Amino acid sequence: MTSPLRTDSTTRAPVKVQAPGKINIHLGVGGANDEGYHELATVFQALNLGETLTLVPGGTGSIIVQGRYGDSAVPADATNLARRAVDVLIAALEVDRDVDVLRDIDIVIDKQVPVAGGMGGGSADAAAALVGAAHLVGGVAEDVLHDCAVAVGADVAFLLHGGTAIGRGRGEKLSPVLTRGTFHWVMATSARQLPTRDVYARFDELHPAPGPAEVPDQVLKALAAGDPDTLAESASNYLTEAAVSFLPEIAEVMEAGRAAGALLPLLSGSGPTIGFLARDAHHALDLAVLLQATRGVNEALRATGPAPGAHVVDSR
Known part of the structure; x- marks a missing residue:
């Protein structure tokens, strides 16, 4: 799988990102490990029913949720998965890079994936936030984005890449699946x-x-x-x-x-x-x-x- 994006310079212009929802075409579940996580063997498929996020630098750190499901119980504080994803990326990069552009961004979420329905809407928000934040700081290596995605949630890693893939472990160990047609x-x-x-x-x-x-x-x-x-x-x-x-x-x-x-x-x-x-x-x-x-x-x-x-x- 290739890196979702790689740019050459930082920017303070707003960036709009789209990320898909998902369905588990197959979900095999094994026993739980010592940490309480179940071993999975799942086939993810990304769906065109997705989320759109706009990241606006120079704001107040606000989260605005709108769209078809904007009136749902989506948190607008530090527990929001999009905000958590940005915070995780800041922590991963701030030792070696200037990430001040990410500290005060506003995040506007156009919510088009049903909330709490098993379709990965919150994970899509996190994936979109990671890609948008990576763009704002001039690009981030694929392995760093993947690790940040897994730190937020197992489904987030798949939604960075989309398509169809087998997910093992908690779903974060991905292998692309050949898929023909729609x-x-x-x-x-x-x-x-x-x-x-x-x-x-x-x-x-x-x-x-x-x-x-x-x-x-x-x-x-x-x-x-x-x-x-x-x-x-x-x-x-x-x-x-x-x-x-x-x-x-x-x-x-x-x-x-x-x-x-x-x-x-x-x-x-x-x-x-x-x-x-x-x-x-x-x-x-x-x-x-x-x-x-x-x-x-x-x-x-x-x-x-x-x-x-x-x-x-x-x-x-």
């Missing part, structure tokens, strides 16, 4: 939330001695062939049973999607959002209309993947 998804969101920690704890209760986390070969073959039907036969999410035990309506929505013709209902991350795989754009539109009228579905959003990772779109 995959069409309908993301059915819920008005409810599922804390990730609780879902993993329930997984441990249900599977006290889990086997190894694996990615089936058929998943990779289906992606390489651009074959949604084969993908639907082989992809799964090991956390589904645990999530359903908290929110039984997840199973009901999955069944409704199958009845409406979806090739595959797939819990996104630890949920509660469900991704429904469609054959093509027309099929996705039909699914979205039917799912929008389904009890337990808050919104039915069409998305496609793979999408590019975090990248600068404007810097004047």
